[in-house]
Amino acid sequence: MPPTRTPMTRRKPMAHLAGPVALFLLAVAPTASRAQVAADTDAVLPLLVTRGHAPAAALLADDLSGTRYAHAETKAEVGREGTPEQRLEQKPEPLRRADHFRAGSITKTFIATVVLQLAAEHRLSLSDSVEDHLPGLVRGEGRSRGEGRSGGEGGSRGDDGRRITLRALLTHTSGLADFTAVTGGTTPVTPRQAVRLALALPPAVPGRFFYSNTNYVLLGLVIEQVTGNSYATEAERRIIAPLRLTGTSFPGARSSLPEPHGRAYSADGSDVTDLDPRVAGAAGELVTTLPDLNRFYGALLGGELLRPRQLREMLDTGAAHGAYGMGLYPVRLPCGTTVWGHNGRISGSYVRTAATVDGRHVLTYRVNTDAPEDPDVEPALLAAEFCPRTLR
Template identity: 55%
Template sequence: MPVLRALLVTPLVITLLGLGTASLPSEPHLTPAASYLPRLVVQGDAPAAALLVRTSASGAHDAYRSTGPGIRYADRFRAGSITKTFVAAVVLQLAHEGRLRLADPVDRFLPGLIRGHGNDGRRITLRALLSHTSGLYDYTDVPSAHPVSATAAIRTATDHRPATRLGRYAYSNTDYVVLGLIVQHVTGHGYATEIRRRIIAPLHLTGTSLPGARTTLPAPHGRAYAREAAGGGLSDVTDLDPRTAGAAGELISTLTDLNRFYSALLAGRLLAPVQLAALLNTAAAHGNYGLGIFPQRLSCGVTVWGHNGRIAGSYVRAAATRDGRHTLTYRIDTDTLADAGTLEPGLLEAEFCPA
């Protein structure tokens, strides 16, 4: 499953606190996934977990639950690779405006940037970047590399041969770092400015931001932890340099904002029909991935669309029905969820396929 790998760790060890539950006083009903949530702490070894479910366009029937201490409803947190869906939406809006085409090669905008060791920006299209079929090596696979600029991240990637052949799906954070530079070339503004103007402001995502070089989280926020090893201690990694993630994963958001974003995106409020169809077309990635979003088919036949995000101290998963009317976002305050291959599908099944 796509992730943005944990990039920075701060060596401050803490102890795991006790188990508890919390909900909003105005909550109108108990969401089916709520009973599953404590497993993320007990079985998944997360310090705390929270989820928010939206079942109406207005958010009038939002249902919130948290388990464990330290997570509150309004908290800001790092959303990692969910940034990619925002970037993809901006690129598709630019395509609708005729300012670029998905079939354009990278070299049309960034001539000569992707060269060497078998990498060639003349052959890689924007669609290949959006669908992770470019073959570009993932710069976060180099543990010693902590690039703080997009060009440095791309240079780290192109110092390696392609991870796979062009046209084959292989998730790579490098793809979206390149897209961030293309947005800047086309618009004259950084991708963060375009996301704010085109998505954050129109949807009133008041808890969502792109921090740039700011290492701290905006208030209110809890703490973020990295586990040193399975069963080991926790380190506080709340403060980190998000430039290492950039357009691949720097976003900060809230549960409410992410549900609102995916609901609006899938309902067609951000993209014209042609671009929305392109967003959800998984043919290029052989069913694994659309353009900045991926499907997950559940046992009851329902397919949910969304993305996950992992960055040091945070793991997030957002999922929604195709019409955007039913959305769920959950988060934990660490980047490691034990038994994630069982727990996450189980939580989605509980919500979207209730008995």
């Protein structure tokens, strides 16, 4: 799974709660086989709370048989210590289907979709260099000559915009360092500040997969340069409005979440619900809901947003040696099924969407903390949802 940086903004403390897990399920018109899948998936969901150490978790699944929502949370043992107000504060809020939350790097799928739409309109080419659109911005020569890691034959650097294509940005093969290695994902920066921070770091090897948030910050600037509009405006016009994603937005500098929303907690239990989205920008700014993400990925993989050629390019993992396409990455499950999607991680929120390649079966789950602590829970959840029991 591509790694993402985790902002660790500190706010009001709230300890993660140990104790029983409550599981709630709402199903719409399941078939008999679907009911078995639901039972398997919902048996795994509480593990995100008990083994993943999240205060609460939720999932939304959509396929041809219907829609199913489930959530789980710790059950606080209230009544022994502290004032009534303090004891009430310890009880976690359930995650609701309509809640808004921060989607982190799932933003990258939206940005990649806009870039591929612009390519289909011949307003840019994926073979264009960064220099073609953002002249002078990405130049590694700013440091002393000879510093940094060699980027390939002839000693070419991995941070020279004249050699980096838009395709390399989309597939994380540019060789650019990740600016969040400096900020930790907690310091708001402008896109150009993010690029400068990345250029002060040793570059990776160009042509090799290296997940870097800097790549998508640059793509956001390219969108602005090509269209004259911000990446947020273009995504709203091209994706959010046509699909009627009423719970999805690019908040810019707004630190509060739209209503309704629950609370978000960092790994140490601090309340980080309010967060400046400029810590991530085009690499992770998005705010959305579970239904909107299922609708978006289903529409994208179903061919509603991209022409066939561009969708094939998005799913082509050759440049990243199988690790990543363009704003999407594949996971092959034990039963042989491959699902496509992305994860998103930002302080107080982890979300994962996975879908079959035709977009007809989509699952999104989220927890209200930085990430599940047990890395084995997510693969188990995906297998439970997408693999028939007899094939596991």
